[in-house]
Amino acid sequence: MPSTPAPSPSTGAPRPPLPKAELHLHIEGTLEPELAFALAERNGVKLPYATQDELRRAYSFADLQSFLNLYYALMAVLRTEDDFADLADAYLARAEAQGVRHAEIFFDPQAHTARGVPIGTVIRGLARALDGAQETYGISTRLIMCFLRDESADSALETFEAARPYLDRITAVGLDSAEVGHPPSKFKEVYALAREAGLKCVAHAGEEGPPAYVWEALDVLGVDRIDHGVRSMEDERLVARLAADQVPLTLCPLSNVRLRVIDDLAAHPLPAMLDAGLLVTVNSDDPAYFGGYADDNFTAVRDALGLGEETLRTLARNSFRAAFLDEATRAKYLAEVDAH
Ligand code: HPA
């Protein structure tokens, strides 16, 4: 069993970050300005920003949609298999430094096929980086293919059919993009097909949308996890259901602040959610845009909410409990948390 190195008294080396699983991470949201400019140059794409600093100054968002506008625009630099492999590899290197042992990674095929990039280019590029992740970074990985909920149900069905040759590389389907006005029930058919094909199912719900969308994700789509779900706290019956079934919620605290889902981190409902017996996890969503990767989110909630070591360990354990892992691997990771 791998053991965590103890802090070295002689060098005063800082303690390594808690081992954790990252369960809510959009690979396109890990596109840092430095790589965006490098890929723009490589592909001859002109960005509407003169410098990396100018781009960073655009990272001030009023809501989810204002973020999504920039998120989709910057993807113009991603064109080739190498681009997707480089993007994922850069993420994995950062994740390793943040104590991530297992990463379940979202991607948005429609955001690329709409620009003329074939789905096979996206999946083969990402898969190439993920194939080397265990050996290079000590990180096990899964891919989650997301449908854009502000596109049509037919577009999601076409995307699923286009992905069929690659389903052995895909663990789950998800649902993301602009939430309000696009309830989970719109995607009932494609989720049924995904389940028939043996895939797991997750969906963003209750980020900007109401608790009713979380109910639909559970009861109409049959999801295994809810992404975000912070607004579930507005519905007592829903909280009871989520607690009774131990449905994992993949919270993204820094994202919630940047997208103004909550006013500030000190007001985050995470402690109340833990108190209510919910299986909550802490994740980074779109770390290049929201100011931090997995451990940065752990540190931020620790500092803003005064979480103690045992609570942080519970959050790390929850991340492995909620992950799509075989039981032997899950037990190995949980033992690493206990030993930390
Ligand atoms: O935070 C998010 N919410 C919805 N869709 C997204 N796509 C990337 N990030 C997000």
Ligand SMILES: [Zn+2]
């Ligand atoms: Zn998200």
